[in-house]
Amino acid sequence: MSRADAAPGTDAAPEAPARRTSTGRRALWTGIGAIIVFGLAGLVQYLTDAVPALAAGTWFGDIAESIEYPIYAIALGFLANAVLSLCGIRDRMEAAFRTELFIKIGLVLLGATINFAIFVKAFGPAVIQAVCLIAIVFAFTWWFAGVLGLDDRLRALLASALSICGVSAAVAAAGAVRAKKEQLAYTATLVIVFAVPSIFLLPWLAGLLGLPPAVTGAWIGGNIDTTAAVTAAGTVAGEQPLQIASIVKVTQNALLGFVAVLLTLYFTLRVDRRAGAGEAPASGAAADAGAPRPRAWAMVWDRFPKFVLGFLFASIIATVLGATMDPAVLEPRLDAAKELQVWALSLAFVSIGLEFTVSSVREAGWKPILVFTAATLVNLVAGLGLALLLFSSFEF
Template sequence: MSTKSPVSASRRDGEVSENTPVTNGGGWTILGLLLVVALAVSVQILTSNMPDWTADTWFGPLAKSIEFPVYAIALGFLFNGILSATGVRDKMSAGFRTEFFIKIGLVLLGTTVNINVILEMGLPAIIQALLLITIVFFFTWWFAGIIGLEPHLRALLASALSICGVSAAVAAAGAVNAKKEQLAYVAGLVIVFALPAIFLLPWLAGVMGLSPVVTGAWIGGNIDTTAAVTAAGAMAGDEVLQYASVVKMIQNALIGFVAVALSIYFTLKVDRPANISTTTVTRAGWGQVWSRFPKFVLGFLFASILVSVLAAIFPAAMSDGAWLDNGVSAAKSLQTMFFTLAFVSIGLEFRFGALKEAGWKPILVFFVGTIANLVAGLALSWLLFGVIFGGNFA
């Protein structure tokens, strides 16, 4: 583990940081940016059309569940190999602005978090989100430490499992300056584990005879990406989808708070200089905390508060086709576009030697953490929505 100062000019190779100096010519940078945009457009085409193109094949049902990060990282990997073979990848790398794309996307994600809807869902949904995130995050952090994973990767795995998958992982990566290879690895694990959950959780809920609200709370609290939650909820029914979407929205709202906590912890504990005591850093290092603070969190919170206030003042504006609803839809489309650009860039920047370095341990952590998440999520959903507050959702 590196012990360099977080304000040092030098950084660990591959860290998620916006301060990497641009050393290549402007022409190569423009070419790199154009390639990222072209691949992102290709991803959108694949995501929109692949289900129809493969409808009559064995791949058709699976294609409906594949989300854009799969295509984005895959195309990024493909062109990573092509550019590396031709010797131009490093020349174009300044155009692969992963961190910029990620942070803009996360700010736009804030427009989808309507505080008013969260409050309407009520106390049980908020309690469930807080308890489930806390239990799963610290269990995953503990277990990853037991088998020897380094703190930055532990933070990404714990955030992805406990909050909302890819979005939480990219937020955590920005907060702790994780390596891009670690982020790509965790994003891949999220997608691989989310796909079977789309079909497994609705089936298990039916076998156990769970009510729609308990099923929705379980799906929303456990499946790690919003798109996969939507797919699973739709399979279980419209009422289940409604509850699942709100529970996932509450978890999304907590991304910013977790990112702030991780930023402070890693600045004061993990990445502090080895020759400076914790007390010294705590007294004099709050400037370092602010320099490491993920500023996109402020944009995320501002966007969420703004949309929530406007929706409260102009409730009719959130009906289908109204101006605020159209604005939120446009922001969501932009969010998807920037996340697509980010994951294409991750694929292009990926150093394949990192896979060998990471080994099998992150897979084991994700598997064990997923089981813990399923059990804790089911218990909390049944207890809160089926027993304690069950009368409110009859």
């Protein structure tokens, strides 16, 4: 009997064990990657405690005291990235590098350490700053990217990432405007490349300028693109700047769904309609341009970062317990939440270093890099002005 006459499915039978083997290998490499991530996070905890003790009384003692755990975590992540890449096995472990998941867990736990009264007090200025910064940075990025002739969909991704919350905003915008995966990869890479130096640059600049803690936190939260990097920079700057930076960032994150809806409406009513009228569609348009789009409010909820609700809920619960529970009973539990928060954030910061790829930077091209650089400078200046205007008189 010829192969053509074979019963349907006969040829597929040998493929099933191969698929199972492939799945098993992926699971094995993911498990190994998870062990590495958790092992590095454990090493971060050890170094944070041991280095200052070992360096006490030496010239390095004061410096060691000022080094916070995010610095160790990111440095170890990049070092492990280099080693694993040289060995040719980093890509096999990518599924274990879950920066977004770890940072969301860490931020929900961080909410338990912030008195809800502080959130209520900072919410008004945070909303004003978020709306103004999103409008200023988005408009500038959209305009400048257009001047350089970038595709409308890539312009939307860059503007969303720069003005709201980095990779998460770029992903939401990509779904709203139906961008190419390559465009999303360019944008995500640029977000990481620009965010990592900001973790150390902004706290240093804030100290150099003598900014108060609340202004420092508002500047960090409003300017650094990724929530993970905001948390790292806030930790470096101090406990009070971290609280304000987190509040400002989650406020920006909460506006993500509304921006995604506006982008959807713009591309539906103008860009896609223009293409349907005879103009060539913008490069990067997805093949399913005619597919139905979700309703506006459904998209708002779909894009809304749910961890923001967890952050608020944890803050409310901790505040209520603080007012009703014996401190001797409550404090150990809050300390445990703080310890878990540090672990979750350490895992996120290690993953930042492990996720970085040099090849993506080379593929991005010079025009998006120029747009990102110019818009970042605008964000820094506008963000500092708004932080000074809105948070100079803030008291904890």
